[in-house]
Amino acid sequence: MTVLHSAPKISSNEGVRATLSNALGSYLVKAHEEHGEILLRVKRESIEDVLRLLRDDHAYQQLMEIAGADYPSRPERFEVVYMLLSLTKNHRIMVKVSTDEATPVPTVTTLWPNAGWLEREVFDMYGVLFDGNTDLRRILTDYxxxxxxxxxxxxxxxxxxxxxxxxxxxxxxxxxxxxQDLRQFDFMSPWEGADYVLPGDEKAATSPVDEPKTTEKKGDTGAGEKTDAKAAEKVSKGSPAEKGSTADSDAPEPTESRPDRKPRKGKSKDTAAATEPATKPRATRSRKPKGDGA
Structure with a gap:
C-alpha cells in the first residue's frame, strides 16, 4: 500500500525564491540560490518581522541554527545567518543580515526560545550585539x-x-x-607549484647553465690508453676478464644429450596427444528389452 506524505523525500527550490521574494517585499535586499539553497538577505532592523512571517505564513517552523561570519574588508564586517527548516515541506532556507561592531541586531528570542543560546554563541565568538536579549553572556570562552x-x-x-x-x-x-604553528594552506596543485618560495627551497636555488659541457674528446670522459692500463692492473690473474685467459674449472663433464626422435610415419600429427598410449574402450553389453513372451 502506497503511503502519501505531505513532505517529499527530496525538496525542490522551484518557485520558492519568487514566492518568498514577493512575500517579503520591502524587507528584502537580495534573494538568490547558491549551492542548492535559497539565500535571503534582508534589512537588519526587520529581521524579527521577516522571521515571524516565514514561520507563520510559509511554514518554516524551526530555527535550526544562528551562525556568524567575519569579513573585515566590508563596512559592515559581520554577517548573522539564520537557518530555518520547514517540517511540512522538508525544505531549508537561510536568512542573512549584516552589522558592525557597534550596531546591535534585534533579538529573535520572542519567536524561538532556543535563539537565546545561539545569540550568546555569536556574541561570544564575534562580538555581535543583540538588542532585546536579556541574558547576553559569554557561553563558550572562559571567565x-x-x-x-x-x-x-x-x-x-x-x-x-x-x-x-x-x-x-x-x-x-x-x-x-x-x-602547532599556524600554517597557511593555498590548496594549489602540487604539479603547478606555488608562486612564492617555500621554507627551505631557497637552498636549492641554482644559477642557470649558459653553456652545457660536452664531451668531444676522450680526455673529457676519462677514457684512453692510460685509463685502460690502470684498469688492467686491477684485474685479478686468471679471471675471465683477462684477455686470452682460460680459467680452469672443476665442473663435471657435460652429459650426452638425448638423441632427437625420428619423425613419425603416416598422416597423424606429432602432438602430445598422439604420443600417449591408446586405451581400449570398455566393452558394454547391450540389453534387450523384455517382451511379453520373454
Whole structure:
C-alpha cells in the first residue's frame, strides 16, 4: 500500500525564491540560490518581522541554527545567518543580515526560545550585539576572557587560558600555548607549484647553465690508453676478464644429450596427444528389452 506524505523525500527550490521574494517585499535586499539553497538577505532592523512571517505564513517552523561570519574588508564586517527548516515541506532556507561592531541586531528570542543560546554563541565568538536579549553572556570562552576568538584579526598569542589543575586542586590561569604553528594552506596543485618560495627551497636555488659541457674528446670522459692500463692492473690473474685467459674449472663433464626422435610415419600429427598410449574402450553389453513372451 502506497503511503502519501505531505513532505517529499527530496525538496525542490522551484518557485520558492519568487514566492518568498514577493512575500517579503520591502524587507528584502537580495534573494538568490547558491549551492542548492535559497539565500535571503534582508534589512537588519526587520529581521524579527521577516522571521515571524516565514514561520507563520510559509511554514518554516524551526530555527535550526544562528551562525556568524567575519569579513573585515566590508563596512559592515559581520554577517548573522539564520537557518530555518520547514517540517511540512522538508525544505531549508537561510536568512542573512549584516552589522558592525557597534550596531546591535534585534533579538529573535520572542519567536524561538532556543535563539537565546545561539545569540550568546555569536556574541561570544564575534562580538555581535543583540538588542532585546536579556541574558547576553559569554557561553563558550572562559571567565574574564577578553576579545572574540572567531574574528579574523584576533591574535593567536598573548592571551591566557584557564584549566582545572589536579595537582593544585583549583582553577589556574596559564599563557595560551599552540599545539602547532599556524600554517597557511593555498590548496594549489602540487604539479603547478606555488608562486612564492617555500621554507627551505631557497637552498636549492641554482644559477642557470649558459653553456652545457660536452664531451668531444676522450680526455673529457676519462677514457684512453692510460685509463685502460690502470684498469688492467686491477684485474685479478686468471679471471675471465683477462684477455686470452682460460680459467680452469672443476665442473663435471657435460652429459650426452638425448638423441632427437625420428619423425613419425603416416598422416597423424606429432602432438602430445598422439604420443600417449591408446586405451581400449570398455566393452558394454547391450540389453534387450523384455517382451511379453520373454
Amino acid at each position: 574574564g576572557f577578553e576579545g572574540h576568538p572567531f574574528r579574523k584579526d584576533f591574535p593567536l598569542t598573548g592571551y591566557v587560558e584557564l584549566r582545572y589543575s589536579e595537582e593544585e586542586k583549583r582553577v589556574v590561569y596559564e599563557p595560551v600555548e599552540l599545539a
